[in-house]
Amino acid sequence: MNDQAHSMELDDFDRKILRLVQADNRRTNTDIAEAVHLSEPSVRRRLDRLRKAGVIRADVALLDRARLGVTLIVTITFKDDSPEAYRAFGARMQTEDCVSACYSVAGPADFIVIAHAASPAEFERWAHEAIMSDPAIRRYDTAVVYSTVKYETAIPV
Template sequence: MADIDDTDRTILRLLVEDGRRPYSDIAEEVGLSPPAVSDRIQRLRDFGIIRRITADLDRSRLRDGVAVLVELDVTQNAVEATRASLTGAEPVEHVFTTAEGRLVFTVRAPDGDVRGFLEDTVPFDAVGDIDVRLLTSQSWSPGVGAAEFAPSCAECDNTVTSEGVTETLGGETYHFCCSSCADRFESRYESLEQGA
């Protein structure tokens, strides 16, 4: 299975700094041609490392509510549904799930009405405890560092290492921890495709 190297990490760092940076500038920085940079970026997209390139808004320059950090203690069976509700809500910027199953997120509460926002967005019968803190500032500085490519196996959810297998089925790229998982997945995929 392919892995990412230092050139990929540099490309990722440059894109994080400026997602609109021309491929020619990136190519000059990493010592490749612009088409080679384009191919690498496409490969990183195929791997799922680059999901999209978006605008990094400075919300402090927009008047759109009060910035707060909210922590919710949610019943175990409602964590994913609550997380999905929060992720789809316009004023929510970041959503994190802790190892304990708590949800932590930042939100710009419209008109400062945190309770109203939560009542409209979160199923309160699933919430055990709420902690809301006013934010005075926030910054986001993602980095790649020495990260390695570590997708989850599409079949068993184990971490895929360099011994893993990558397959493309129906135009989608899937990663597997071993050839057995790839074979099982491909067999099920073909059965489903024939039944469709």
């Protein structure tokens, strides 16, 4: 997200539009305009501005993870706190196809990684290559997701 998005003022119309497109980004500008009581050109301009500012990062399709393999939540703990090791790990996670999210966190773990694999064996292979081979990592723990109780991509606005 660019710096403009952090300082961008959102009014009530922007917030209403963002709630609608987070629920269904395939809604037409005309449909959104009717729902928020603005003109279609005004909605289009606002959406363009929100995308340009980085508030809306992408328009994507959300897939059902449970139908496509197994989701794993991995906590990573480093041996020593080193900015270089953190940067290298973060850069490597950005290139890993099976990683859908990687968070640098406070607390007992240093990173939390959300990974997805076709099977537990595929995850094990990846973990050996991407995690266990990293000498900076002291430990990793994995939680296998059995079912999803709640998963939302929407951010309250």
